[in-house]
Amino acid sequence: DTAVSQTPKYLVTQMGNDxxxxxxxxxxxxTMYWYKQDSKKFLKIMFSYNNKELIINETVPNxxxxxxxxxxxxxxxxxxxxxxxxxxxxxxxxxxxxxxxTFGSGTRLTVV
Amino acid sequence: xxxVTQMEGPVTLSEEAFLTINCTYTATGYPSLFWYVQYPGEGxxxxxxxxxxxxxxxNKGFEATYRKETTSFHLExxxxxxxxxxxxxxxxxxxxxPLVFGKGTRLSVIA
Numbered sequence: 001d002t003a004v005s006q007t008p009k010y011l012v013t014q015m016g017n018d019x020x021x022x023x024x025x026x027x028x029x030x031t032m033y034w035y036k037q038d039s040k041k042f043l044k045i046m047f048s049y050n051n052k053e054l055i056i057n058e059t060v061p062n063x064x065x066x067x068x069x070x071x072x073x074x075x076x077x078x079x080x081x082x083x084x085x086x087x088x089x090x091x092x093x094x095x096x097x098x099x100x101x102t103f104g105s106g107t108r109l110t111v112v
Numbered sequence: 113x114x115x116v117t118q119m120e121g122p123v124t125l126s127e128e129a130f131l132t133i134n135c136t137y138t139a140t141g142y143p144s145l146f147w148y149v150q151y152p153g154e155g156x157x158x159x160x161x162x163x164x165x166x167x168x169x170x171n172k173g174f175e176a177t178y179r180k181e182t183t184s185f186h187l188e189x190x191x192x193x194x195x196x197x198x199x200x201x202x203x204x205x206x207x208x209x210p211l212v213f214g215k216g217t218r219l220s221v222i223a
Binding site: 004031033040041042045056090092094101104106 | 156201
C-alpha cells in the first residue's frame with residue numbers, strides 16, 4: 001500500500017488549460033502539503049492543510065486552488081496553465097509539524 | 113526567517129570514498145533538523161533526523177550530528193556506494209511554516 005499517492009504521475013497539457021492533481025494519504029496524518037520543485041531541484045512550499053483547513057498559502061498565484069474534502073485527501077487544481085507552471089509537484093503529509101514528512105512520488109507537469 | 117544553507121553540488125565520488133555534505137542553519141530556538149534523499153525519478157524520503165543539540169541521527173550508514181555551537185548538521189558516510197547517487201536535502205521547520213529545504217546537493221558515485 002502506497003502511503004502517499006499522487007495521480008497522475010505525468011501530465012502534459014497546453015497553455016490555458018485547467019488541470020487537477022490528486023493526492024491521498026493512508027497514514028492517518030493530520031497535515032498535508034503541496035510543494036513545487038523546479039528544474040534546479042529547489043523545493044518551495046505552496047500550501048499546507050491541517051485537518052482539512054488551510055493553514056499556509058505561500059504567495060502562490062490564485063490560479064492554484066487546493067481542496068481538501070477530508071483529511072486524507074488534498075487535491076490541487078490549476079486554472080489557465082502557464083509555461084512557468086512546468087515543474088514537479090509533490091504532495092506530502094506529516095503527523096505534526098516537527099514530524100518526518102512522507103512524500104508522494106511526484107507529478108511532473110509539462111505545459112506546452 | 114529560518115533557513116538552511118547547503119554546499120553547492122554536484123559532488124562526484126568514487127565508490128568507497130568518504131562523503132561529507134555540509135549544512136548550516138539559521139533558526140530561532142532549536143528546531144529539529146532533517147536530511148532527506150531523493151533518488152532519480154522519486155519523491156523525497158526521510159534519511160535521518162535529530163531533535164536536539166548533540167543528537168546524532170543515523171540511517172543506512174549515513175550520520176549527522178546536531179551542533180548548536182556551529183549551527184551545523186553535516187551529513188557524512190564513511191564509504192559511499194553507487195546506489196547512494198541521489199540528491200540530498202537538509203531541512204528544518206520554520207516557526208509555524210512547514211519544512212524549509214536547502215537547495216539540494218546532487219551526489220554521483222562512480223564505480
